[in-house]
Amino acid sequence: EPEVTQTPSHQVTQMGQEVILRCVPISNHLYFYWYRQILGQKVEFLVSFYNNEISEKSEIFDDQFSVERPDGSNFTLKIRSTKLEDSAMYFCASQTHNEQFFGPGTRLTVL
Amino acid sequence: AQSVTQLGSHVSVSEGALVLLRCNYSSSVPPYLFWYVQYPNQGLQLLLKYTTGATLVKGINGFEAEFKKSETSFHLTKPSAHMSDAAEYFCAVRQYGNKLVFGAGTILRVKS
Numbered sequence: 001e002p003e004v005t006q007t008p009s010h011q012v013t014q015m016g017q018e019v020i021l022r023c024v025p026i027s028n029h030l031y032f033y034w035y036r037q038i039l040g041q042k043v044e045f046l047v048s049f050y051n052n053e054i055s056e057k058s059e060i061f062d063d064q065f066s067v068e069r070p071d072g073s074n075f076t077l078k079i080r081s082t083k084l085e086d087s088a089m090y091f092c093a094s095q096t097h098n099e100q101f102f103g104p105g106t107r108l109t110v111l
Numbered sequence: 112a113q114s115v116t117q118l119g120s121h122v123s124v125s126e127g128a129l130v131l132l133r134c135n136y137s138s139s140v141p142p143y144l145f146w147y148v149q150y151p152n153q154g155l156q157l158l159l160k161y162t163t164g165a166t167l168v169k170g171i172n173g174f175e176a177e178f179k180k181s182e183t184s185f186h187l188t189k190p191s192a193h194m195s196d197a198a199e200y201f202c203a204v205r206q207y208g209n210k211l212v213f214g215a216g217t218i219l220r221v222k223s
Contacts, residue, residue: 004154035211041215042213043155048210055209056208056209098205099157105154
């Protein structure tokens, strides 16, 4: 069964550093998403992506964040200058019809 | 704005007992509703969804949920809990656009 994959599973970085979180969505899906879950808190929407552009973004998704689909398979989330409060689990999802399929997540730890 | 409230951050049941996890939503238009399950150190897995049609929705692992518009609820049930059901459960709503809005989650503990 096809699945969404994410790498790395865990990323540790120093405050102020750039990180790139990678996702491979399910191949015939057209909508892609990033969500995050700070420890002990709700899963929060960050951004949605369709037809090679952002279709919606949350207030969290400020200028420090960017997304890209550099080729036909990868979907990346870049955080330009990480802050302590960016520490969270980041989930990628892709959608077909009315169902979003989530990847296993990348745990980002900012020190 | 759409929102989801899950009553009870922790629910504990005995193995074989009924599981009831509560979810209420706010919506000005008919919503799409979802239940996801998250096992430790894993991603979110869709249990079931309501879009249109039959209000009683059956999902995987014996779970089901009923959409009650008058009560703005979408409670998740399972007649008989199994040890493997221990996980965190998230209710989510999709209204405008495609983004999901999640509840705070309910951790289900199953006692032997």
